[in-house]
Amino acid sequence: MINRLRVLRAERAWSQQDLAERLDVSRQSVNAIETGRYDPSLPLAFRIADLFGLTIEEIFTNPNRKD
Amino acid sequence: MINRLRVLRAERAWSQQDLAERLDVSRQSVNAIETGRYDPSLPLAFRIADLFGLTIEEIFTNPNRKD
DNA sequence: CCCATATGGAAAGCTTGGTTGACATTCCGC
DNA sequence: GCGGAATGTCAACCAAGCTTTCCATATGGG
Numbered sequence: 001m002i003n004r005l006r007v008l009r010a011e012r013a014w015s016q017q018d019l020a021e022r023l024d025v026s027r028q029s030v031n032a033i034e035t036g037r038y039d040p041s042l043p044l045a046f047r048i049a050d051l052f053g054l055t056i057e058e059i060f061t062n063p064n065r066k067d
Numbered sequence: 068m069i070n071r072l073r074v075l076r077a078e079r080a081w082s083q084q085d086l087a088e089r090l091d092v093s094r095q096s097v098n099a100i101e102t103g104r105y106d107p108s109l110p111l112a113f114r115i116a117d118l119f120g121l122t123i124e125e126i127f128t129n130p131n132r133k134d
Numbered sequence: 135c136c137c138a139t140a141t142g143g144a145a146a147g148c149t150t151g152g153t154t155g156a157c158a159t160t161c162c163g164c
Numbered sequence: 165g166c167g168g169a170a171t172g173t174c175a176a177c178c179a180a181g182c183t184t185t186c187c188a189t190a191t192g193g194g
Contacts, residue, residue: 001109001110001113039108039109039110040109041106041108041109042068042106042107042108042109042112042123042127043068043106043129045109045112045123046068046127046129047129049124050129055122055123055124056109056112056122056123056124057116057122057123057124060109060113062110062113062114062117
C-alpha cells in the first residue's frame, strides 16, 4: 500500500502535526503512515480522503492490483 | 461505516463462504463485516472493491461524512 | 552557539481486525 | 422428520492500528 500523503501535505505546507490535528490522530500515526510503517484503518482512510477532497483510490494504491 | 457487501454478494448468489474464499479471509470475517461488527482493513477493502469492480466509496460509506 | 520547529523512530500498552473452532438456528430437499 | 447448507455468534487467540512517552537528528533564526 503506497500513498501520496506526503505530497498532499507538502502542497498545503502543513507539518505532520498540523495534519494529525486535522485528522484527529497522533503525529506519530501520520508519520508512520507516510513512511509506510503501516496502513491506516478504513475509517481513517475516509477521513484523509474527505480532508483532501479526493477519493481513497486517488490517495492510496494497492500494489497487488493488476491495473 | 456501513457497506453494501451483503447486496453485492446476493446479486452474485455467493455464500459468505464463497466470498470469504475469493477474498482470502475466513467466513467469520465476512460475516462480521456484513453485520457491521467491525470494518475491514484498508488492504482488504481494496480487495473487496477489486473483486466487485467498484470503488471503495461505492461499497463503503462513512456515516460521519457530510455528503 | 542556542533554541525552537520538523521529522524519524523505538517501546509499551490498549483497541480493533482477523483466525480457528465450536455451537445454535433456519430453511430446503428428500 | 432427517440431513445438509447457510448464517449468526461466542471464546480464545494472534496481528495490526493507534496512543503516549521518549530520544535522536536536522535545519534555520536570533
